Amino acid sequence: MPTRRRDIRPEGHVGRFMEGSDDVLAGGRRPDGEADVSHGGRSADDLIAEALHERGGPGPDPDVWPPEAEARLAAHLHGALAEAERRGWRSADLDSYVLRMLSARHLRLLRGGRGLRGGSRTTCISGALDLLRLLRSLPRLPSLSALAAAPGADAGVDVRVLGRVRALLAKAESTEFPEEAEALSARAQQLMARHSIDRALLSARTGTGDAPSGRRVAVDNPYDGPKAALLTVVADANRCRAVWHRELGLATVLGFPADLAAVEVLFTSLLVQATAAMLHAGPRRDALGRSRTRSFRHAFLNAYAARVGERLRESAGAAVAEAGGKDLLPVLSRRDEAVRQAVDSLFPNLSKGRARTVSNHEGWAAGRAAADRASLDGLAAVAGPSRVPPGG
Structure with a gap:
């Protein structure tokens, strides 16, 4: 039988899943240079955290999800991909794991988002949240x-x-x-x-x-x-x-x-x-x-x-x-x-x-x-x- 790991614990490649400038994607700031604004007393990061926990938050409803939160979500995805690379995951490994745990739709989003551009804003944000949950739970792989x-x-x-x-x-x-x-x-x-x-x-x-x-x-x-x-x-x-x-x-x-x-x-x-x-x-x-x-x-x-x-x-x-x-x-x-x-x-x-x-x-x-x-x-x-x- 194959050898198995006893204790495994947890090349980034994701594109913009919505239109926006590189500044927005990289740092969560608006194109005009203004900092993130809060939404109903909650920051964009708070909204994302609530949505990730799936309780007590507004969820990816396009009527209540502000553009600032979308930009921050993209930034979080890029950060999670960089961390996955540091944990030993290569692009092909991520592709396989996303297909195993999520779907081909999520894989298209991971590869660049082109497959979701025709979808609804809610679908796009929901898929990005799914990916972020998965990426943050990745175990560490021995680096090759x-x-x-x-x-x-x-x-x-x-x-x-x-x-x-x-x-x-x-x-x-x-x-x-x-x-x-x-x-x-x-x-x-x-x-x-x-x-x-x-x-x-x-x-x-x-x-x-x-x-x-x-x-x-x-x-x-x-x-x-x-x-x-x-x-x-x-x-x-x-x-x-x-x-x-x-x-x-x-x-x-x-x-x-x-x-x-x-x-x-x-x-x-x-x-x-x-x-x-x-x-x-x-x-x-x-x-x-x-x-x-x-x-x-x-x-x-x-x-x-x-x-x-x-x-x-x-x-x-x-x-x-x-x-x-x-x-x-x-x-x-x-x-x-x-x-x-x-x-x-x-x-x-x-x-x-x-x-x-x-x-x-x-x-x-x-x-x-x-x-x-x-x-x-x-x-x-x-x-x-x-x-x-x-x-x-």
Whole structure:
């Protein structure tokens, strides 16, 4: 199961959600230079505080919400975004979390407000208040900036290799034949594993190699547990570590740049393939007609992750054996240790998640079968210009 944080506690990008000058947005002062005025004996900040608590205040009613309060609300949003960045949140992390906790409408407001300009003033202010509540409750995330700034950390994957991998995975996602999809995905893993090995050997020879870095990956509902398990096995097969922040719908993946690129593209593709296979299996009901679809799909995805992890490790191991076997192991061991140290430095209080009991045997068997239809010996299926489905 994926590693989880035990104690997580709480690049800004928001545009003007209503028209106004930069002075108003930055400092809450009117364009003519006058200071904020009170409204019924309450300042703009008082009105915002009351609305945030949702009790005893006027709420975002356009008839009672003065322009000064709108300007102050924009300033509070910018301040909250700056604080989120200091707490380790990147723009992509915020996008994912806002979609998880609020809505696409709020995400459009976060990105610049253009999606809400056509809405009512009340809708605009209400959405901004929702965002401010969420931003102020953000837990602290370990900053990846120090890792990203490490010497050589920008030495990423060869774009030609990555292009070939993406092409293989695109075919795997589009094919109607599960055996072909399995073979294409296995081939993509082998390509990325061999590229990682080449990078490691070059680093060992020159002494000027890359260093561990980090990325965050969205892991959202439904079935976030099995999805996190899939990310974990993909990360492990590519010599990376995944730390799951369950409550946030995010995972932090640490490893060397080429390996991180492999994790990202493989996880995205395998999740697409697993979801397609799961939906193809259809809904399930028990003998009394009660729905068993959720437990079936949960078990299906858990089994898929388990079996895919086995297959990816087999592919990665074959690449190591082909590249040099035992002579390569000390080099890879040093890289593994560097990743472990990066994990320990960012997450000193990790706990292991416990595996959940799978209650749907049919879903487990179906998920494992979906990941186990093709033999790795079927890689020849991707070698030639044409691929014929089994029995075709």
